[in-house]
Amino acid sequence: MNRHVVRYYFTEGFRGIFLHAFSSFAAVGVITACLLIMGSFTLVAVNVQGLVTEMEQSSEIVLWVDESLSDAMAKSIGSRISAFDNVKDAQFISREEAFDSFAEEMGSILMQGLTPEDFQHKYKVFLVDVQYAEETASQLGDLSGVADVELQRELLERLLSIRRVVRMVSVALIAALLIVSLFIMQNTIKLATFERREEIAIMRVVGATKGFIRWPFVVEGFILGTLAGLLAYFTQVFAYDRFEGALADITLTPFSQLWLPVLAVFVLTGFLVGVFGSVMTIRKYLRT
């Protein structure tokens, strides 16, 4: 492609933006708003996911070992627990360790009269996937030598259902807002093509190729979409910072860990909305 042709595409693309400045401004505004809403929901989803993952990692099933078992037998159950597919790790805590840990937490006054014999051997079991916690807990409970199983069911279930809802709402919202953005971009480019319909007709008569006619509009869509992506990004940075400051009790995922994917997704979405919106609109004008 010749340099002067590329320059022509960009000159015409920019000219198109200013030729119908209000509509261009409106398109950038609406797409920025859509991206911001999408971005905000995605960031909420990311943080909820982070919270769930953290809880998952720290959540455990406690297996109490039958008191009648000897120390050696209690330890031998460990290999059978670890053999479960959904078990990531099984830590054996002897009654002596349990006693020491309790003593450390409670202090010496409360420990008076207690001996390690008053405590029970137990296993702390960490899972691969907490979604199957109940099933795994029930299977572990059936192992011989296991007296009881303790599972923090309620909290986990609540977290999992929050994650499901946030994920569903985010996906639905992103899809809806993408359609809105595409529609707005199509309208903007439709207006641009309408204002330049005479030029397009003449270009076709004199033998301009479809690509040559299409590219300035694609460039226009690309510029508007990318601009909206960048604007949405900077607004999101500002909003996240404010939101983080307002939440005292919850620690959000630091934006320093998120900026690159957020920027990439915003700019790429803006770019794609702009380019696809233009291509879809201009197709109609280019039917021979």
Next chain:
Amino acid sequence: MFHTVRLVDVYKAYDNGTKALKGVTLRIDDGEFVFLVGPSGSGKSTIIKLLTSEIRPSEGKVMVNGYNINTIKPGAVPMLRRTLGVIFQDFRLIEKKNVFENVAFAMRAVGASPRDIKARVPYVLDLVGLSHKARRRPHELSGGEQQRVAIARALINNPMVIIADEPTGNLDPARSLEIMTLLERINALGTTVLAVTHEKELVNRFAKRVIAIDGGRIVSDKQGGYYAHEQTRR
């Protein structure tokens, strides 16, 4: 001799059932000046649309500058159109562009470089006698001048054939004569000209080949004036 335009037993029926052409056969050779005359609805516009590949024939064969319109691929249509220069009755100039830009626009649309545009546009404007009005906007020009800009635009890409669709329809007799004379000069320089018109006086005055069409059929094809056609019908 190279046949610039060739229609062989061409029929064209539109989707609404209108039969616009009923077995048209004609041949225009390289360098000819031909008037295509006929009443409204006779099929003149359909012939122009076939030549510019806006439509395809229902039956028969259409060849234009070596392109077969029956089988032309969409990607080749712009290339065909670059061999044609089309002039319309309503000029179709872009109001926001001045004379120079209107003409340059057609050159830029086919990917010409700014250097080539700068060199060629003044030459063509000079050819149509509008060098001194290069910076004027279309609304600052008379009808005849606007049509000359349209002719310059049609000429800018050095076409093999100029197709003028009622080029004098919006002009007074003096300006019409001026435009036809200009087309005649362009023809003398080697470009084939096909002019579609209603104006008998003008056609008679130039005494060129006249193809008359009526009801979708060629009713006369003779060297000379428009009245030759009427005489044949009597």
